[in-house]
Amino acid sequence: MTDIKAGRAVTYNAVKAVICRVSLILFLALSMTYVALPNAAQAQSYRFNQVKIEGNQRIEPATILTYAGIARGETVSAAQLNDAYQRILNSGLFESVSVEPRGGTLVIKVKEFPTINRISFEGNKRLKDADLAQIVRSQSRHVYSPSTAEADAAVLTEAYSQQGRYSATVTPKIIRRSENRVDLVFEIVEGKVVEIERLSFVGNRIFSDRRLRRVLETKQAGVFRSIIQKDTFIPDRVEFDKQVLRDFYLSRGYIDFRVLSVNSEIARERNGFFLTFNVREGQRFKFGEISAVSDLPEVDAEEFMRAVKIKSGKTYTPVAVETTISRMERLAIQKGMNFIRVEPRVTRNDRDLTLDIEFVISRGPRVFVERIDIEGNATTLDRVIRRQFKVVEGDPFNPRQIREAAERIRNLGFFSKADVNAREGTGPDQVIVDVNVAEQPTGSLDLGASYGTDGGLGFSIGFQESNFLGRGQSFNFSLNTASETNSVRFSFVEPALLGRKVRLRFSGNYATTEGFNSTFDTRKASFGIGLEFPISENGRLELRYQLGSDKIFNLATPVAPLVISPILQAEEAEGTVITSQLGYGFSYDTRRTGLNPNAGIVLRFGQDFAGLGGDSQFIKTTALAGAETKVYNEEVTLRAVFEGGAIASLSGTNSRVNNRFFLNGAKMRGFESLGIGPRNGNDVNGNALGGNMFAVMRFDAEFPLGLPEEYGIKGGLFLDVGSVWGLDNTYGSGVDDTLHWRSSIGFSILWTTGIGPLRFNFSKALQKEDYDRDRSFELTIQTQF
Template sequence: MTNPKKLMRGIFVALALVAAPLAGISGTLIGVDAAQAQEQQLISAVLFEGNSGFSDAQLLAMVNVAEQGRFSQAGLAADAESIRLAYVGKGYMGVTVTPRVEQSESGRARVTFVVNEGQRTGIAAINFTGNNSIGSGTLKSIIRTHETSLLSWLFRDDTYSEDLLTIDRGLIELYYMNHGYPDAQVTSAVGEYDASRNAYFVNFTISEGERYRFGQVGVETSIPGLNPDAMTGAIRTGKGGTYSLADLQKSQEDLAFEATAQGYAFADVRPRVDRDVANSTFNVTYLVDEGARIYVERINISGNTKTRDAVIRRELDFGEGDPFNRSMVQRGKTRIEGLGFFKTVGFDMQAGSAPDKVVINITVEEQSTGDYGLTAGFDSSAGLLGEVSVTERNFLGRGQYVRAAVSASESGQSYDFSFTEPRFMGLRMSSGVDVYHRITEETDKNTYGTTATGGQIRFGAPITTDLSASIFTGLEQKVLKDHEAPFTDVFNPGHVVDFENTFNKAWVGYSLAYNTLDETKHPSEGIYATFSQQYIGWDYNLLKTEAKARYFMPLLSDWNVIGSVKAQAGYIAALDGGTVSPLEAFRSAGSIVRGFQSGGMGPRLNSSQELLGYTGYVAASAEIEFPIPVLPETYGVRGAVWADAALIDGNGALSGMGAVDGGSIDQNFKSSVGASIIWDSPFGPLRGDFAHVLNKATDDKTQVFSLTLQQLL
């Protein structure tokens, strides 16, 4: 039904427009006040001035005036308030937004929102009260609210938000529950604004409660034929271990998976937890019973504009029509989150079309999966170096990994390309290909220049939850050149040519990886181990074997101090009883014992000091990693102290290559100690190692400092 007031206004305006020329009046509406006339004007443009916290496009999306095409004073005021509130949410307390209206030559109005951002508000300090067992630095590292720091102008991570405080309360309580404090509560979380400093002071008050450990742990089942003893290997809550809600939930999921593997798809696992207050322990019994026979009717996926549905569905161990099991659903959610493609992953279960059916709704929020790297650095052996790389972890939304990189240094260039399909032919098996072209120039540190071109294909598959295997095969051609050692061409006397020789190789091998780490990026507990063997043929006849393992343990978990020990060994043998080519011998130095240059240890030729490498080694390392007290943990900077030692085969099968420099093999035991700075940079985890070598051969080449990427092994 038409509004009578609007109808009368329209008639009145129409009469005024007709009457205006007759009265000889130009540009004025008779009987209509200025505000009413302005409301009827069309908008020619919507502009913004003084904004740096938000782009013009972001601000344009906040206002309604652009969509309506007309404006009113009330509408402009509402749009200005929307912009102001957006700035407040981003940490700008003194912001003002003033709309300005200007007439254009066409008679339309140009609207400009003038923004005075003022000074951005930060967070001066975050304080904790009642945290007697867990340090403030550790708690600051797990919450979303961050103190203002030297880099806050770049990352804008010091915004105060009531919503963030609510999230932080949950994160703190969850951290406590995973570290032995099931009754911990954040009783208050408040932020107080200090106008004199234009900053907030945030205070968390914590009630920790008593610390608990796990007591007796067992499995009981009412399902005939189900073997509970065969399921105990999936339990992560061992007797004497610190109470952890995450370990309880993970054990519940893994036990449900084991029951499904034994053919009981409807098995329902519930932990019965009995508190022993006197001994501060929880006795846990996992009850495995027959659950309700409910089936998955439909799986709906939303929010994935780039990632294909199939990439998400293949992470689930069930499909539409399969039995519904809550533990299996939780495992699927964890796997989807582990892809790294999404900011958030939400699962919601709804009743289906029948009492025995359920509908699962999966909602995801995508995030960027592409990285464009431009890095520069310095290496003691290669000199100045740089790399340009492009990486996409979700290529074309198919979940495929693609990386292309070009690097250059004073000693050469390298071109690399890798492609990985995580689900080869739809199976839970990966496949991939790597190709490369690498040029090493002849320098004072490299007797020979080399040009190597090669590639390999690989396949990998999980064997158990923690163990995976892969096989690989490849080809390479390497050309050696020595411009300083010319010789006379026997087919063309009088013509001097440079020394050049070509080596071809083919290899085939396998590797095993065992991983029980609690987190891959920043592990604090668990083991990561690898074992690999490969046969190298064509111009060679070699068998190469390597084993590596690293064990992480929390030393002072309340203060985020982590210890680790690493052991590794390798051996390469000539199967025909001959010598091992220096091109295939081990040459690693700094990755085994820090403080040595790349290729800085091992036997060398007496005549040219050419590195021959070594055919076997055994090495061990111990490291303690800790937060740096003077720096906020939000900087992502940590410190470490360490000790390395190794014993290498100083001669071995290389003895037939010529006279070996005695100064390169007079001490085959190598050791060093040192300290490191580790930075979780946008380019990846970088570490700078300061080393002092304790044992070395006379002619080994050492270095005090090295900058490398942080590696698990």
């Protein structure tokens, strides 16, 4: 028992000792927590008697305190100190920031971003430094910002993407200089152009891939890929091409045409794109029944129907509908009917694939043009833009006229962007028309070279400005020189004289030849003035006056057995001859309206009357009639041109070699320039004398040769028939000036290259005289660089 009691006593004492130790530990822990809690709460709040700012050089202390948002004597927590730190750092003014409490003083240390000393670009060849500098936002003598520099690098990369260089990289780097300045350098790796290796179509049955490629602004890479810039992949250009394709099909009657999708795949080597247009053509529709109706008592629908030029059975085109609406609305204005609107009602006949058009003539809302606001034109005068509108302030508002004016503004070629929108004015019956434009360069200085079988190698320099002094006027000057010919030309055109649709033209010309296919030299100078104005939708009339002088000299003795022509001797003896002539010219061109995209007719007729002073007295008449059409789904172009002229000398005077007609290679292929017509001594080596009359007929057919479209090579066949004949006086020289028809046939290769259009003519003369000079091959090329 004594042992058991002793054991229990030992166990009880041990447990008691453990409890005491645990109690002591808990007491100490609670005591320490109690002591520590007031200190922790006290460490999270601060009160500063002063704020000290260190490291700032350009930024005022007050500015930094404003970002910090901490006032003296204000109690702040640790979280508020962290917020102040973030606000100062996020200001973008400092490279590094630290906020340190030191007793009753708050110390804010900052390190300002350096100032950009200069900005440079390295590695760029395709884009100039000046162009890149306009893109970036970083500027010299401004604070350097890493985020802005990175954004600039992204913008520069996008600029190279627009050039088709999708592998281009731009890396911004800084070079530190003294006084906290840095040089910002954009290191550029331009990479290669990612071209469109294949441009194809899926779903087209009517028009071939080759024909559709000619429509698109985007081009397929070809042999001149290093020169042509439109064979690169640019997404914005593809979107434009989708609309161009739709317009192409709509103008040919395919009203259901759709571009279903455009697939662009980049090659595995990332050096080329494969672009595929997935299209649905639909059926071609024609015009069905055309009618006009109106419920207005003052409108005679039959009278308005006489303004309709659309014929049933013709291929449908929305241009014809728009033109008809414009004619009807103009007729209403001429009759004093304001606010007349013409809307087309289209009835679709799927059975016979026709569209019945009913023009509904109604009265629109009484809305007036309050004013026309123009913005963005720094150089172009307001009046140049305003005269494209057929309405002025106070006129009835016609949405169609506003759309037409917008199109005319874009067609000026003065602006890269021209947006015209209408918005409500100061009242519900008032409209304000806003015109927002972005100007583009309109002048150019050209250096050129040309080569022709007749004239050989020639060079030219020219200056042209289509918006002279922002007045919408055009000015051209050119100097051309070749081995035997030289010329200087200038012209000045005012397109809207006194704000009217009258073109005023001044022109001058000075030209000399030195034995050009002859044994004499010539000098000719002229100055002209003309007025041109429309007399119909497609017709224009020009009234003109020209004062000129011409002279032939240095008449050399021809090689025996030929003798000096008495005709040329008589003209040389006259010396300088002054010609004063007044004339007119009429032109009719259906291509102006574009109602038929596959065909066009051109007519020209003019007469000049010399004798209003000066030494020459004659009537000179010229005429031209030409027609062109496309057949076989627009793959083949057929063209026919008939041209002629006649000079009738008056008062016993004789025509001169400088005024008579000649047929050069452009008018009559298969023969040399000055190669046919009356000739001195009726010998192939004699001087060409020209003729008082000429007539020529040219027939052409152009067609693809089956080569890839990107090569730009087409073939052609031609047949020319013509002649030059008639002299006032042969002086008994025995010159044959009677009518003899000549003809030639040939084959052409037309090559559109990056350095200019080339034309190779292989021809054979079928009919000719013994003294004619024929030619079996001719090459012409002209380029501007």
